[in-house]
Amino acid sequence: GRSHDLAGEVVLVTAGGTREALDPVRFLGNRSSGKMGYALAEAAQSRGARVILISGPSALYPPAHCEVVKVTTAEEMRGAVLDRMAEATVVIKAAAVADYRPSIVAGQKMKRTGPMTLELLPTEDILAEVVRQRRPGQLIVGFAAETENRLENGRAKLLRKGVDAIVINDVSREGAGFDSDLNGATFLTATTAIDLPEMSKRKLADRILDEVVGLRRPQSLL
Ligand code: PMT
Secondary structure, eight states: OOTTTTTTOEEEEEESBOOEEEETTEEEOOSOOSHHHHHHHHHHHHTTOEEEEEEOSOSSOOOTTOEEEEOOSHHHHHHHHHHHGGGOSEEEEOOBOOSEEESOOOSSOOOOOSOOOOOEEEOOOHHHHHHHTOOTTOEEEEEEEESSSHHHHHHHHHHHHTOSEEEEEETTSTTOSTTOSEEEEEEEOSSOEEEEEEEEHHHHHHHHHHHHHHHHSOGGGO
16 A cells, blocks of 8 residues: 555655746746645655655645745755755655746836846756765656657656656646646656556646655565
């Protein structure tokens, strides 16, 4: 059964989207609600893991008994993840982290004067840094939101980033992925591609954790 199969594990989950300020009242953000990451945190906790949930702004109540670290920007998310990852035995990165931030953050609310152009700078890649700092035995699972060539792009990302697995969402499907209660995905490792058809995010969280437990098991037991 699943009831205690994550006992002894410390699972660090990132959730939600980040926000990059433009001025004191405006930001660039994305549609991530935190539902997928919170579902993973709740599922891992109920299977006996200690859970550290690092979350961008989200309207959801964090699951009971999880340690919650709230962040806003990609840079804060990066700081929190690198600060806490040494404690984790499993890192699952379900957050939708901004890829770009405005190069200038206005000190005062910007006025509408005419056409304007925003200059954006790339943010630091958190997952790449997590892989560089990983300890032996630490499992790292990324997420990928792809709208085309899911398996090809996903496997390229897996190999390039050096993670153990990537959960590839098909975010082009109507009513699935960002903000929805449903999600479907492919759990991709270097050697396998497991299809996880559309289901509730809570169920999908348990299916993802089943695969994580499978990766944990010594090869001799497979
Ligand atoms: O929150 P919900 O509304 O429930 O929606 C869930 C979800 C669709 C957001 C989630 O399931 C998901 O797919 N999350 C990853 C979305 C994403 O940003 O994918 P990506 O392909 O842009 O990024 C790939 C990976 O790199 C992710 O693990 C991301 O956390 C990581 N990344 C990205 C940018 C960055 N600067 N640093 C990172 O580590």
